[in-house]
Amino acid sequence: MTETRTVSFTQMKDGTREDYELLEQLEKPYLALTPDRVLDELRRQDEVTLEGYRITRLTHGLQSATRAERDGADIDWIVGALLHDVGDGLAPQNHDRFSAEVIRPFVRWDVAWVVEHHGIFQSFYYGHHYGWDRDARDRFRDHPCFDSCAAFCERWDQSSFDPDYDTRPLAHFEPMVRQVFARKAYDPEVVREGYLSKLSE
Structure with a gap:
């Protein structure tokens, strides 16, 4: 029978170096399964039709990613497009920020920023129908x-609600998700703070 290893403390402030080295070691397999959990969440989104829309949440993400790939976008933008609404299930009122935090450790900073702010930018297309300021995104006008x-939003998000679009399946994007989430978290060579990349070639 395998012995379960546990820490000695009941309050974190009482933990020893050995305790925290043990936790670091035990966490590695859990961290390695991050892409599996992300992919599972995407599959769950296929069970949820966007209320009132003609497609599921998963189809919207897949369609956004398909458009990005067909535009010649690189892997960071494609995965960003695929996962831009992954937070809808747990955080529908702030899904944009939630989704950005899922990908932020593993993609360029500008991709994470765009995912984080796409909600307010997307409201440009419909906000006026609710009496909102459709130009609320202008507060970021000076942001790089x-x-x-x-x-x-124009090319990949607002246009991706078409049930007849030739959308690529999740299996097509799964290797990209695994590649991105296999990166070292917050690697400066990946994040490239301040670098502005092109959306497509």
């Missing part, structure tokens, strides 16, 4: 990622 976020 403004144009990228506007283009992301």
